[in-house]
Amino acid sequence: MSSVILYCRSGFESDCAAEIQFHAEQLAYFGYAKALADSGFVEFNCYSHEHTQALYQSLDFRQLVFARHWFLALEELQLDENNRIASILTLEQQLPKCGSLRLEYPDTNEGKALSSFCKKFSRPLEKALIKHHWLTAKANSKLPAMQLFFTSGTHCWLGYSDTRNGNPQHNGILRLKFPSQAPSRSTLKLDEAFMVLLNQQEREQYLVNGQHAVDLGACPGGWTYQLVRRNMFVAAIDNGPMAESLMETGQVQHYREDGFKYQPERSNVSWLVCDMVERPAKVTKLMLKWLANGWCQYAMFNLKLPMKQRFNEVQQDLTLLREGLAELGLQHEVRAKHLYHDREEVTVFARVSR
Numbered sequence: 001m002s003s004v005i006l007y008c009r010s011g012f013e014s015d016c017a018a019e020i021q022f023h024a025e026q027l028a029y030f031g032y033a034k035a036l037a038d039s040g041f042v043e044f045n046c047y048s049h050e051h052t053q054a055l056y057q058s059l060d061f062r063q064l065v066f067a068r069h070w071f072l073a074l075e076e077l078q079l080d081e082n083n084r085i086a087s088i089l090t091l092e093q094q095l096p097k098c099g100s101l102r103l104e105y106p107d108t109n110e111g112k113a114l115s116s117f118c119k120k121f122s123r124p125l126e127k128a129l130i131k132h133h134w135l136t137a138k139a140n141s142k143l144p145a146m147q148l149f150f151t152s153g154t155h156c157w158l159g160y161s162d163t164r165n166g167n168p169q170h171n172g173i174l175r176l177k178f179p180s181q182a183p184s185r186s187t188l189k190l191d192e193a194f195m196v197l198l199n200q201q202e203r204e205q206y207l208v209n210g211q212h213a214v215d216l217g218a219c220p221g222g223w224t225y226q227l228v229r230r231n232m233f234v235a236a237i238d239n240g241p242m243a244e245s246l247m248e249t250g251q252v253q254h255y256r257e258d259g260f261k262y263q264p265e266r267s268n269v270s271w272l273v274c275d276m277v278e279r280p281a282k283v284t285k286l287m288l289k290w291l292a293n294g295w296c297q298y299a300m301f302n303l304k305l306p307m308k309q310r311f312n313e314v315q316q317d318l319t320l321l322r323e324g325l326a327e328l329g330l331q332h333e334v335r336a337k338h339l340y341h342d343r344e345e346v347t348v349f350a351r352v353s354r
């Protein structure tokens with residue numbers, strides 16, 4: 001029985017399950033999700049293999065907010081501890097020829113304990129797969145990646161992922177180094193957001209030296225640090241104290257004001273970023289106001305999600321933003337992701353083209 005395996009942050013399985021269920025229903029590929037609390041993944045089964053495959057092929061991964069990565073699993077395997085490779089080679093379903101191999105596991109304590117096993121097992125398995133022509137001898141990123149997702153040393157799902165419709169990072173996690181000069185760890189959230197929500201071409205086009213930016217809820221300055229590092233000039237709005245090191249760059253103006261009332265003094269603000277801890281609907285309305293008024297071109301912001309039904313909340317907020325911009329006849333793009341560095345929140349990118 002084939003299924004779609006989706007990786008998510010531990011504790012967000014029900015949101016990830018609600019999201020894939022929603023999209024599957026929209027595409028009329030009906031099925032059901034299996035999700036164990038705190039397991040770090042969700043299994044989604046349609047009622048036929050053809051539908052599971054069609055769902056995997058037709059849904060754009062970028063539409064999924066809570067999934068870090070996903071793949072089409074052809075079989076769930078119980079491996080012989082003494083000959084795992086032989087158990088894998090008994091696969092009955094037809095795998096496409098793959099150009100790379102990914103051995104992965106859930107982002108949980110139990111999952112992380114499988115890391116050294118996966119590292120050790122990877123090389124002998126790769127050799128055997130090349131010998132049996134399941135895998136190309138030379139890595140080929142244009143071909144699907146063969147996926148093994150382990151929940152123990154003897155249990156895994158085996159399948160493949162489309163390298164153009166998923167997350168290429170190991171376990172779907174982009175590892176970033178914390179810059180020692182940054183004043184807070186949340187700097188990694190904005191760094192990751194630029195890396196994940198924009199592609200390289202967009203980063204080159206949208207993040208340009210000398211741009212003006214506004215950071216709402218800026219203190220102590222982790223997000224401002226990312227903007228300053230990209231040679232931008234930043235208006236930092238917050239009643240709290242900003243890190244001295246940032247003020248010394250001469251690129252930051254600190255305004256002790258309410259982020260919901262602040263209006264930009266200049267007409268050439270490119271970026272609005274916002275990390276204020278507030279109700280997500282209130283933050284969304286504020287972002288809509290900025291984009292609709294042309295006070296900024298691009299917005300990157302967090303929606304804090306302390307509630308239970310996080311998928312519903314995000315869905316409502318994104319709809320509010322998209323419909324609000326559409327009603328004004330504004331061409332726009334809105335993308336959202338639950339990033340690795342996000343906890344009880346998701347990050348949204350929005351852009352209006354005029």
Ligand SMILES: C[S@@+](CC[C@H](N)C(=O)[O-])C[C@H]1O[C@@H](n2cnc3c(N)ncnc32)[C@H](O)[C@@H]1O
Pocket residue numbers: 183184186187216217218219220221222223224237238239240257258259260275276277
């Ligand atoms: C999560 S922290 C921001 C951390 C910051 N992004 C960083 O990387 O250092 C949230 C900040 O929002 C500020 N804040 C909350 N409500 C605000 C408001 N209405 N106006 C301005 N700042 C606000 C708080 O003072 C706090 O410093």
